[in-house]
Structure formats: C-alpha cells, structure tokens
Amino acid sequence: MTRIRAAVAHEFNAPLVIEEVELRAPLHGEVEVTLEACAICHSDISYAEGGWGGPLPAVYGHEAAGRISALGAGVAGYAVGDTVLVTLLRACGQCLPCATGHPAICATSHDPAEGPLSLPGGGALAQGLDCGAFAERVVVDRSQIAPIPADMPMEAACLLSCGVVTGVGAAVNTGGVRPGHNVVVIGAGGVGLNAIQGARLAGAARIIAVDMTEEKLAAAREFGATDGILATEAKPWSVARKITAGRGADAVFVTVGAIPAYDTAARYLTKGGRLVMVGMPHSGQKSSYEPVITAISGQSFLGSFMGDTVLARDIPWMVDLYQQGRLKLDELISGRWRLDQINEAIADTKSGAARRNVILF
Numbered sequence: 001m002t003r004i005r006a007a008v009a010h011e012f013n014a015p016l017v018i019e020e021v022e023l024r025a026p027l028h029g030e031v032e033v034t035l036e037a038c039a040i041c042h043s044d045i046s047y048a049e050g051g052w053g054g055p056l057p058a059v060y061g062h063e064a065a066g067r068i069s070a071l072g073a074g075v076a077g078y079a080v081g082d083t084v085l086v087t088l089l090r091a092c093g094q095c096l097p098c099a100t101g102h103p104a105i106c107a108t109s110h111d112p113a114e115g116p117l118s119l120p121g122g123g124a125l126a127q128g129l130d131c132g133a134f135a136e137r138v139v140v141d142r143s144q145i146a147p148i149p150a151d152m153p154m155e156a157a158c159l160l161s162c163g164v165v166t167g168v169g170a171a172v173n174t175g176g177v178r179p180g181h182n183v184v185v186i187g188a189g190g191v192g193l194n195a196i197q198g199a200r201l202a203g204a205a206r207i208i209a210v211d212m213t214e215e216k217l218a219a220a221r222e223f224g225a226t227d228g229i230l231a232t233e234a235k236p237w238s239v240a241r242k243i244t245a246g247r248g249a250d251a252v253f254v255t256v257g258a259i260p261a262y263d264t265a266a267r268y269l270t271k272g273g274r275l276v277m278v279g280m281p282h283s284g285q286k287s288s289y290e291p292v293i294t295a296i297s298g299q300s301f302l303g304s305f306m307g308d309t310v311l312a313r314d315i316p317w318m319v320d321l322y323q324q325g326r327l328k329l330d331e332l333i334s335g336r337w338r339l340d341q342i343n344e345a346i347a348d349t350k351s352g353a354a355r356r357n358v359i360l361f
Contacts, residue, residue: 001025006117006135007342008125010057012050015343016134021059021125024116026072026139033086033145035066036154038133040342040349040357041162042189042257043280047128048346051282058126059117061134062088065148065158066361075142083152084145085315087161088129089306091143103143104306134342136361146311148319155336155358156329160318162306163356164329166278167194167255169307169314172202175251175276179203184240184249184268186210186231187256188220190332190356191278195253197327200224208240208249219355223328237267248273253304255279262287272298332356 002023007016026032044060046052064086068078078084090110091103098106115127116139132138148157167190171177175198183199185192188211199207200223208227209220217228227243229236241248248270254261257279266275266289281287294301307314321327334354337345345357 001118002137003120004136005339006059006132007061007339008057008059009048009128012048012056016048016346018340018342020120021135022118022120023135023137023139024118026070026116028073029075029142030072030116030139031068031075031078031142031145032070032137032139033064033066033084034069034137035064035086035133035135035361037066037158037361038064038359039158039161039163040345040359042349043129043162044134045346045350046257046280046282053283054128055112055124055126057119058128059132059135060128062086062129062131063158063162064131064133064138065154065161069137078142078145078147083148083150083154083157085148085157085161086131086133086138086140087144087146087311088131089144089309089311090130090141093143101310102308103310104308134339134359136339146315148315149323152319152322153330155333155360156322158358159329159332159356160315163190163332164194164318164327165307165309165314166304167191167196167307168198168201168318168327169309170253170255170276170278170304171195171198171251173308173314174302174304175253175274177202177204177251180205181250182206182208182244182247182270184208184210184252185220185225186252186254186261186265187279188216188225189256189352190354192253192255193219193223193332193355195255195278196220196223196225201321201326206244208243210236222331237264240268250274251276253278257281259285259287263289266294266299269297269299275299275301277301277303333358336360
C-alpha cells in the first residue's frame with residue numbers, strides 16, 4: 001500500500017476533505033499513474049452532490065493526465081515513465097458493444113468494491129467513476145489510459161480525457177455532422193464549446209450557439225460558432241430558423257443537464273434531424289415531447305456517452321489537431337488550482353463562469 005493525498009467525499013453536498021488514503025499496487029492488467037493534472041467536470045460535481053447516488057466515502061475525478069509509475073502483470077505496450085491520459089472509459093474489448101466499435105458503452109461489469117483505494121486502517125473507499133483522480137496517484141485498468149506526447153502540457157492533455165472527447169465526439173461520432181449541415185449547440189460551457197469545435201472541424205455550414213449570457217455566446221464564437229442566440233428569447237428556435245433560411249438544424253446538441261433545454265431542443269430540428277443528448281440531468285428528472293411530431297418528421301433522438309469515443313482511434317487525431325493549432329485546448333482552461341483549493345475550484349465551476357478548472361499536482 002502507498003499513502004497518497006486525495007480529496008474525499010464523506011457525505012453528499014458537503015465540502016471535500018483533503019486527507020491521506022491508501023492506494024494498493026496495480027494488479028494484473030492495471031497501471032499506476034502519478035498524476036500531474038486533473039480537470040473538474042460537472043459529472044464529478046453531480047456525484048459529489050448526490051445527484052446520481054453511489055457509495056460513500058468516495059474519491060471522484062476522472063479527467064486526468066500523468067506518468068506511469070508502476071505496471072501490473074500482463075500490461076504490454078507501456079513502460080514506466082510514459083505520459084498518458086486517464087479516463088473513465090473502461091472496456092473489456094470482448095463484449096458486443098466493444099466488438100462492434102462502441103467501447104464507451106462496454107457491457108462487462110466489474111465489482112466497484114474491488115477498487116484500489118481504502119482508508120487508513122482498511123476502511124472502504126470508493127473509486128469514483130472508476131478513476132478516483134482527485135488524488136496524487138491512481139490505479140486503473142489498462143483500457144483506461146491512452147498515450148500522449150511527452151512534450152504536451154499535462155493541463156491541456158487532461159482535457160482530452162472527458163470534456164473534449166465528449167463534445168467533439170458527440171458532433172463527429174454520434175451526431176454525424178457533415179459539410180453543409182446546420183448545427184445548434186445548447187449550452188456553451190466546456191462540453192458545448194467542444195461540440196462547437198467538433199461541428200466546425202466536420203465542416204458544418206452554420207453553428208448556432210444557444211446560452212443564457214452574451215459572454216458565453218462570445219466564447220462560443222471564439223471556438224467556431226457562426227451565430228449566437230440568447231436562450232432568454234421568447235422563441236429562440238424561431239430565431240434559429242431565420243438564420244438557416246427556414247430550414248432548421250440537421251443536428252441539435254444539448255450539452256447541459258437542464259430539463260428546460262431538453263423540453264425545447266426538438267423545436268430547432270429540421271425534418272430528418274437528430275437530437276443528440278449529451279448533458280446529464282440528475283437521476284429522476286424527466287423531459288417531455290410530442291412523439292407524433294418526431295415520427296411524422298422522421299427525426300431521431302440519440303444518447304451520446306463520452307462522445308462514443310474509441311481511445312485508440314480518437315485520441316491520436318485530436319492530439320494531432322491540437323499540435324496543428326486546429327483544436328483549442330489551452331483556451332479551455334479557466335483556472336489552475338492546487339489540490340487543497342479543490343472546493344474553491346468546484347465553487348467556481350458551479351458558478352458557470354469557468355470553461356474548465358484544472359487541479360495541478
């Protein structure tokens with residue numbers, strides 16, 4: 001066992017506590033990564049607030065990057081010292097979703113009680129989101145890491161672990177945006193800005209951002225939006241139709257977990273359009289729509305978890321685009337914080353002002 005510092009949630013909707021915990025050595029097929037950066041995602045906050053349940057105490061955090069510091073038996077293709085990102089995407093490689101190119105929804109379950117973390121003295125400590133990356137080190141399955149260039153800034157690389165692949169992947173993989181498409185992105189936060197980037201890279205003709213503030217719409221334009229609409233408009237979908245010469249959107253991406261956004265999202269769609277559900281409301285919250293309109297218009301509703309990402313396929317080209325200056329990562333970082341400042345960083349994230357706050361170790 002190794003003693004490390006971590007931010008521990010002992011109760012829901014309460015400040016995290018910085019304390020020493022124990023991390024076991026990697027078992028067969030696992031790797032230990034000493035972290036250098038971990039971004040704060042709204043999913044971490046939702047779990048810490050109790051929005052999706054789960055065991056306590058727990059260590060959350062899942063958008064990380066660092067260097068391999070130990071290898072378990074049977075791990076090939078990596079060496080101690082390699083720079084990697086760490087993600088919650090854990091895949092067996094053998095189930096039907098994995099075999100058909102959708103490892104993000106791997107059907108093979110594992111026992112969370114067998115995680116690598118424990119409290120001093122042996123008390124149970126859950127590894128939140130299969131990562132537990134609000135900590136100095138993690139032990140994860142080999143499928144949860146991907147190589148990154150040694151000279152790539154860790155604070156930029158860690159964003160690829162979730163926020164970037166979720167947004168870009170939703171546009172490119174799930175939504176199938178093609179040249180000439182009209183796209184609406186509801187929510188111009190961290191994931192929304194990346195959905196905008198994905199639509200831009202895919203060649204969308206119009207990329208319309210919808211958000212509550214002019215400041216967010218200005219940020220959306222920096223990342224590739226051609227137009228912006230305030231969600232406070234009486235009928236923002238009517239404004240979008242005017243922008244698209246009456247056609248509407250071929251794809252609408254809801255990147256926030258707000259039920260009102262889901263309730264009105266389909267209104268932006270053209271016939272045959274796709275509504276892509278990215279943002280995750282708390283468990284139990286429900287949206288409503290008219291099925292007859294969806295049916296008669298030939299529209300489709302699609303869920304997008306982690307952008308339907310395949311790490312070995314998607315990380316290399318995203319890294320390449322970043323190195324070319326075509327994928328914005330550095331510009332996503334709003335603030336850099338120490339681990340002992342994590343509660344302040346979370347509060348700043350919840351305020352809505354941040355694109356992505358990053359904990360640096």
